[in-house]
Amino acid sequence: MAGQDTPMLTSSSSHRLPTVSASQALQSIQQRGTRAVSTGLGQLNKILAPQGLPGSNIQGGLVRGKITEVYGPSGAGKTAFGIQAGVNALCDGHHVVWVDAAATLVPERFNNVLFARNSSNPTVPKVIGAIASTEASPPKLSPDELQSHFHHVSCPTLAHLLALFVRPPSSFPPPNTRLIVIDSLSSLFDNAYPRNVDDRTSRSKGDQARWASGRKFAVMNELISMLAKMAAMHDIALLLTCQTITRIRGGSRALLVPAISGTEWDNGISTRLVVFRDWVPAKGKWNDMDADKLRKARYVGVLKANGVIMAEEGGIGNVVPFAVDSSGLCDIQMAAVDITPPTVPNALQLRPPKRRFTEIGDSEDDDPDSDELYGWVEDDAVAAEGLLIDDQVPERLEDGAGPPTNGAREPPSKKVVQ
Amino acid sequence: MTDLLQVLPDFDTKPYTHLLPSLDRALITVNDLVTLESADVAKRAQLPAGDLRRLVDAVIGSLHQHLGFGGVEFGASSFLSASGKPASGRISTLDEKLDEALGGGLPPDYLVEVTGESGAGKTQLLLTLLLASQLPPPSGLSKSAVYISTEAPLATTRLTQLLSGHPKLASLASSAKPSLSRILSIQTPDLESQEHIIRYQLPVAIRKHNVGLVVLDSVAANYRAEFEKRGPRDGAASMAKRGTQLMQLGALLRDLARTEGISIVVANQVADRFTNPPPSASVSNAVSRSTSANSQGVEPEGIQQVTPIASQGEETLVLSPDPLALDHQQRWFTGWGDNRFDSPQTLKTPSLGLVWTNQIACRIALIKEPVFADRRNMGTANGQDPSTEEDHHISKWKRWFKVVFAPWTPSSDDRGIEFEVRKKGIHHVSKET
Numbered sequence: 001m002a003g004q005d006t007p008m009l010t011s012s013s014s015h016r017l018p019t020v021s022a023s024q025a026l027q028s029i030q031q032r033g034t035r036a037v038s039t040g041l042g043q044l045n046k047i048l049a050p051q052g053l054p055g056s057n058i059q060g061g062l063v064r065g066k067i068t069e070v071y072g073p074s075g076a077g078k079t080a081f082g083i084q085a086g087v088n089a090l091c092d093g094h095h096v097v098w099v100d101a102a103a104t105l106v107p108e109r110f111n112n113v114l115f116a117r118n119s120s121n122p123t124v125p126k127v128i129g130a131i132a133s134t135e136a137s138p139p140k141l142s143p144d145e146l147q148s149h150f151h152h153v154s155c156p157t158l159a160h161l162l163a164l165f166v167r168p169p170s171s172f173p174p175p176n177t178r179l180i181v182i183d184s185l186s187s188l189f190d191n192a193y194p195r196n197v198d199d200r201t202s203r204s205k206g207d208q209a210r211w212a213s214g215r216k217f218a219v220m221n222e223l224i225s226m227l228a229k230m231a232a233m234h235d236i237a238l239l240l241t242c243q244t245i246t247r248i249r250g251g252s253r254a255l256l257v258p259a260i261s262g263t264e265w266d267n268g269i270s271t272r273l274v275v276f277r278d279w280v281p282a283k284g285k286w287n288d289m290d291a292d293k294l295r296k297a298r299y300v301g302v303l304k305a306n307g308v309i310m311a312e313e314g315g316i317g318n319v320v321p322f323a324v325d326s327s328g329l330c331d332i333q334m335a336a337v338d339i340t341p342p343t344v345p346n347a348l349q350l351r352p353p354k355r356r357f358t359e360i361g362d363s364e365d366d367d368p369d370s371d372e373l374y375g376w377v378e379d380d381a382v383a384a385e386g387l388l389i390d391d392q393v394p395e396r397l398e399d400g401a402g403p404p405t406n407g408a409r410e411p412p413s414k415k416v417v418q
Numbered sequence: 419m420t421d422l423l424q425v426l427p428d429f430d431t432k433p434y435t436h437l438l439p440s441l442d443r444a445l446i447t448v449n450d451l452v453t454l455e456s457a458d459v460a461k462r463a464q465l466p467a468g469d470l471r472r473l474v475d476a477v478i479g480s481l482h483q484h485l486g487f488g489g490v491e492f493g494a495s496s497f498l499s500a501s502g503k504p505a506s507g508r509i510s511t512l513d514e515k516l517d518e519a520l521g522g523g524l525p526p527d528y529l530v531e532v533t534g535e536s537g538a539g540k541t542q543l544l545l546t547l548l549l550a551s552q553l554p555p556p557s558g559l560s561k562s563a564v565y566i567s568t569e570a571p572l573a574t575t576r577l578t579q580l581l582s583g584h585p586k587l588a589s590l591a592s593s594a595k596p597s598l599s600r601i602l603s604i605q606t607p608d609l610e611s612q613e614h615i616i617r618y619q620l621p622v623a624i625r626k627h628n629v630g631l632v633v634l635d636s637v638a639a640n641y642r643a644e645f646e647k648r649g650p651r652d653g654a655a656s657m658a659k660r661g662t663q664l665m666q667l668g669a670l671l672r673d674l675a676r677t678e679g680i681s682i683v684v685a686n687q688v689a690d691r692f693t694n695p696p697p698s699a700s701v702s703n704a705v706s707r708s709t710s711a712n713s714q715g716v717e718p719e720g721i722q723q724v725t726p727i728a729s730q731g732e733e734t735l736v737l738s739p740d741p742l743a744l745d746h747q748q749r750w751f752t753g754w755g756d757n758r759f760d761s762p763q764t765l766k767t768p769s770l771g772l773v774w775t776n777q778i779a780c781r782i783a784l785i786k787e788p789v790f791a792d793r794r795n796m797g798t799a800n801g802q803d804p805s806t807e808e809d810h811h812i813s814k815w816k817r818w819f820k821v822v823f824a825p826w827t828p829s830s831d832d833r834g835i836e837f838e839v840r841k842k843g844i845h846h847v848s849k850e851t
Binding site for chain 1: 421424425426443444445446447449450452453462478481482484485486487496497498499525527528529658661662665669672673676677702736738739740742743744745746747750751756758769772775776777778779781822823825826827829831
């Protein structure tokens with residue numbers, strides 16, 4: 001059984017990408033049509049457009065051959081993002097593979113977006129090709145045919161995912177696949193390699209134990225390099241979604257960061273997006289329809305686009321607002337002003353959190369210590385029980401509802417001069 | 419081997435029993451077998467390479483089969499078309515408005531959390547679901563239910579009351595009525611028994627009794643008790659251990675829900691939240707702040723692109739400072755705090771933190787708020803001054819049912835659906851009353 005898979009032997013055997021001459025490459029770029037799967041949001045596609053040839057207007061979005069990561073808290077819109085991209089890829093006539101790692105995709109939800117997209121504008125796709133003449137408009141497929149191009153896989157454990165991507169079966173990925181979505185990849189890593197304080201503090205570990213505890217990053221690095229390889233070799237856009245965990249930054253500021261991170265991992269991700277929610281804006285000049293959309297507003301921040309880092313950790317980069325409803329994602333016509341939080345808050349005003357001696361280890365940034373684990377200490381249950389680590393809390397309560405320009409209450413005072 | 423049977427419970431280990439103990443000692447997991455060269459693994463575990471390669475091939479083959487690749491072409495998939503009719507298998511709350519908020523009811527295959535203060539109505543809702551799951555579609559799944567309690571035993575008297583009093587249940591013929599005999603209940607007073615029962619006994623019971631719904635009431639109780647026992651010295655370590663156990667529980671329940679095709683509903687408690695009130699909602703103030711930021715901005719991080727757009731005179735939207743802070747984002751994924759005008763004193767946070775939130779697929783918050791009545795007009799019977807102490811007393815409670823996030827339905831608008839708990843069950847409050 002496994003003998004059939006010998007062509008994709010092991011990770012160390014190199015598969016050389018076919019070499020072409022430069023002029024051939026230029027021609028094939030122009031002929032291959034769209035270089036990206038549309039996200040469904042025009043503004044976002046523009047920001048994510050890769051550097052094109054002068055004179056050509058290359059469609060942006062989830063770039064083929066590269067990995068895009070979307071992270072955000074529960075309910076922010078990561079799966080909705082993946083669904084819209086999947087529908088767009090299907091409507092272009094290509095195949096889509098959806099890998100579920102945690103909650104299963106709801107078929108009705110996907111179908112609603114698919115039928116909405118299919119019925120709205122079948123002959124003028126949202127994806128405008130680079131050079132329209134070279135790619136024929138996508139074939140008009142029946143809904144049944146479109147549905148049959150959608151392949152769903154459930155990966156209950158990390159081992160299953162590794163078997164799929166590191167040792168792929170011969171029929172994977174299916175031909176003409178243009179997009180692979182892995183929904184909630186971080187859940188698999190969290191379950192396979194739980195963050196355990198004991199690992200770090202115990203000194204008397206045998207060689208085996210030390211090796212085992214280093215495996216997490218080794219496996220992560222292996223996975224990201226195999227994902228990148230698969231994406232590049234088959235010219236597939238790969239979209240990963242990731243949940244958030246809490247990290248303490250700069251004193252006692254609890255920030256939501258991606259649950260999977262590491263140097264190699266971050267290098268393998270070509271584009272990184274964060275999806276989050278915020279206050280519904282107060283009454284402005286918008287009409288009723290927009291107001292309704294605004295209530296469902298989400299925001300996607302571009303932290304890294306095609307290898308170029310655009311914002312640091314905790315920042316939100318260039319932000320595009322959008323709305324989610326049963327027919328998918330849609331743009332909200334307005335610009336979002338970026339207020340990037342500074343990376344170093346005013347140190348004088350914040351006292352460092354109290355930590356016990358044993359918890360201070362020579363930890364690398366990758367391994368959170370106990371205080372940072374999942375925001376336990378920021379968890380208000382802990383605060384309620386009197387185990388406050390954040391000494392700032394009583395001060396804030398005393399201040400009451402002070403005006404927002406009170407610099408002491410909002411430690412990261414942006415770039416506004418008080 | 420360390421986790422082989424957890425990853426592949428049906429794997430036939432007989433031909434490889436001589437290899438497993440050494441792999442165990444070398445702490446080799448299935449992930450290692452898949453990612454490393456078998457020669458390297460063999461060296462590390464000091465095993466013959468040929469045997470190990472055979473094991474690796476068998477494991478990988480088994481994993482592929484599990485994923486649906488068993489040797490056949492990965493052909494056309496029927497995932498989307500197999501869905502068929504909407505809401506064909508859902509568990510209703512037996513109230514139309516609440517069902518509407520849930521997109522028809524609770525579907526199987528997901529781990530759902532119901533969270534709220536004590537007295538908000540969690541147990542009432544769970545009892546209703548226990549009865550509804552026995553009804554035939556579209557209100558239920560025609561299946562039995564399991565009730566796992568960590569605190570109080572199953573409230574059978576209330577169940578009987580619902581059966582006879584609820585409008586949707588009382589009118590059914592006795593053969594079609596749900597019955598208490600189809601609700602299996604068990605109590606797990608501590609973490610160890612909870613773990614054992616969920617991991618080993620529950621899957622068997624589900625298959626044997628054709629169970630469609632499992633209710634765990636509540637998940638936080640055993641964790642608090644267990645991890646508070648240990649002294650403050652162990653605080654950090656036990657917190658981490660709790661996190662790990664929670665993740666394992668979450669994965670276990672999720673997998674169970676998916677493979678057995680059932681709905682798992684977990685009740686969770688809340689704690690008070692301490693946070694600063696949000697900045698005042700004046701747009702003008704904020705806009706002026708942003709323009710001054712732009713004028714100063716020499717930060718190279720993506721601000722330049724925004725300025726030209728803003729100058730075109732479109733409506734600009736100003737985001738909160740530090741939007742990715744936990745305090746800020748948790749307003750939306752906890753269920754409390756997403757309304758700017760809520761007073762901070764009433765905000766709650768579900769227990770067990772972000773770790774647990776990441777495990778669940780859906781969160782339903784039952785929000786309870788007091789309605790104060792003024793007592794100043796009441797006469798004093800014994801000459802006491804009525805206006806000193808309690809000028810306000812709570813005349814009644816208002817309750818809202820809110821879907822915070824769910825994979826199958828959009829989150830509720832605003833506060834959700836207002837409801838009340840009556841003798842005849844949970845019903846939404848209609849505007850006319």
